[in-house]
Amino acid sequence: MKYRRLGKTDIRVSVIGIGTWQLGGEWGRTFEQAEVDVMLERAAELGVNLIDTAECYGDHLSEKLIGQAIKGRREKWIIATKFGHGFKPNFERDNLFEPAQVQEQLEESLTSLKTDYIDLYQFHSGTDEMFDMPGLWEMLQKQVKAGKVRHLGISISSKLRSVYQVNKSSAVGAKAIQVVYNRIERKPEEQIFESCIRQNLGVLARIPLASGFLSGKYTCDAKFAGSDVRSIRQDDEMSEILEEVTKVKSEVPQGTPMAQWALAWCLRHPAVTCVIPGCKTVEQVESNAMAADLPDISNDHPQAV
Numbered sequence: 620m621k622y623r624r625l626g627k628t629d630i631r632v633s634v635i636g637i638g639t640w641q642l643g644g645e646w647g648r649t650f651e652q653a654e655v656d657v658m659l660e661r662a663a664e665l666g667v668n669l670i671d672t673a674e675c676y677g678d679h680l681s682e683k684l685i686g687q688a689i690k691g692r693r694e695k696w697i698i699a700t701k702f703g704h705g706f707k708p709n710f711e712r713d714n715l716f717e718p719a720q721v722q723e724q725l726e727e728s729l730t731s732l733k734t735d736y737i738d739l740y741q742f743h744s745g746t747d748e749m750f751d752m753p754g755l756w757e758m759l760q761k762q763v764k765a766g767k768v769r770h771l772g773i774s775i776s777s778k779l780r781s782v783y784q785v786n787k788s789s790a791v792g793a794k795a796i797q798v799v800y801n802r803i804e805r806k807p808e809e810q811i812f813e814s815c816i817r818q819n820l821g822v823l824a825r826i827p828l829a830s831g832f833l834s835g836k837y838t839c840d841a842k843f844a845g846s847d848v849r850s851i852r853q854d855d856e857m858s859e860i861l862e863e864v865t866k867v868k869s870e871v872p873q874g875t876p877m878a879q880w881a882l883a884w885c886l887r888h889p890a891v892t893c894v895i896p897g898c899k900t901v902e903q904v905e906s907n908a909m910a911a912d913l914p915d916i917s918n919d920h921p922q923a924v
């Protein structure tokens with residue numbers, strides 16, 4: 620495993636982390652505690668130390684599964700979670716960005732994760748108006764001073780891709796940005812990454828496998844269960860993604876698994892600190908971790924430690 624410093628924080632993170640939206644039950648299946656225990660134990664053995672979750676991956680369900688799995692080993696993990704939404708069925712959310720609402724969410728996250736501090740607490744896919752909620756960042760800074768949060772971050776909405784929020788990160792005390800970035804979705808390269816480099820912000824690349832499509836295992840007739848968030852994609856959108864994946868396959872070196880190559884591809888960019896692919900099995904955990912060994916991941920990266 621290789622490690623990088625998360626922007627201007629004192630946090631040393633593995634270049635391969637674990638995204639855990641799937642643990643909330645919106646990716647086609649539910650998880651038993653024992654399954655999560657085994658996946659995270661294996662990840663730790665492979666040197667992975669970052670887990671990214673959120674308040675609305677289930678109603679704090681993902682956090683609860685993680686909290687139980689790492690009980691007694693909290694100090695070995697960097698925990699990143701988020702605030703701003705209340706879980707609702709059918710892939711819907713309530714917006715909860717009022718300072719009092721966020722403070723309540725923080726307490727619920729701490730309880731669910733069985734911890735007294737969160738390493739990276741992230742504004743979760745809100746609008747610019749929500750970002751500028753009066754008193755929000757002042758309240759969050761108080762949580763940092765109280766020791767309940769080590770560092771603040773911003774998880775940028777995939778629809779909004781707000782450069783405004785990125786540009787204001789340092790002003791509000793945020794030190795890391797989370798953004799959708801992969802070989803198909805390269806919009807962050809246009810403005811967001813430049814701002815991150817200029818401000819020395821850490822970058823977590825989410826959905827680095829394009830919701831699994833960059834694994835190369837899906838075809839044009841792929842069907843997803845109604846409980847899988849990918850089922851809401853329109854047929855023409857699905858066809859467009861798979862067409863892009865077909866083009867990308869020619870870039871993958873012979874003998875290299877496409878998923879590992881796709882993770883390493885993200886990590887080449889000088890702005891990117893870590894990728895946070897989701898995983899449903901121990902085998903996927905192992906495959907993802909192996910991407911850290913590919914030649915594309917240079918020890919000369921600006922954040923290498």
